[in-house]
Amino acid sequence: MLRSLRSRAAVAGGCVAALGLGLALAAGAPASATDRTDPNGRYTAEEIHHFLEGFYGNHGPRPWERDYLVSDQLKERNAQTPGYDLLLCAQNEPADIEVGEVTTAQSARVGWATITTHWAQEPRTATFTAYVDLDGSRPLQLLEVDCAPGD
Template sequence: MLRSLRRSAALAGGCAAALGLGLVLTAGSPASAAERTDPNGRYTAEEIHHFLEGFYGDHGPTAWERKHLVSKQLKEKAAENPGFDVLLCAQNEPLDIEVGEVTTAQSARVGWATITTTWGGEPGTASFTAYVDLDASKPMKLLDVDCGVAG
């Protein structure tokens, strides 16, 4: 749903963009998260999937998402790699992005999913793993990205 709203916002302009931004802000706020999380105060796999779909969209995160929805450590990792988009494990924008099934490791307090990007040339697709903190007392953020072959 959030992915569809992002597309609509891009097409419709100002009002829809403000609405989409409001939904992203609400989805990442601790108050709204507390209403949906599991009884132990952790984000669920469904919530993480929804977050990752909204974060990555069809072509990658926006400048706002990169600034507000990424951990400090991942921002530092990105700054250390100019010319390479650490969040997409690529050098340019993909044609499409799909978020795979989310796995949660409650003991590690982290959830992750394989992100598959589609490109115009060969090999056509690439995959990487995106990690999100399960702690629902904090706004959801992208913790890390592993550009190694996702499996």
């Protein structure tokens, strides 16, 4: 739904754009303790999936997501790759992005999903893995990206 609203906001502008921005901002905010379904105070796979869909949208993270929803270490690594966007594992903006099923490792306190990018230049896709911290006491943020293709 968020992806759909973001697409409509780009076309309609005005009030719809403000609504889309509000939803995108809400996607980065942690759920309150009463919204939490995990009794251990960790983010759930559903919450992480929602976050990653909001973060990546249809074409990649916007400046706000890049500034506020990425770990400092990942921001630093991305800054060291001029001409290559580490957050997308690509040099260009994809035509579309899909977030796969989220896996959580409670003992490692991390969740991850395969991100699939679709490219308009040719009918091809690429995949990478995005990692998010499960600690519900902190706001959700992208911790790490593994650009190596999965098996």
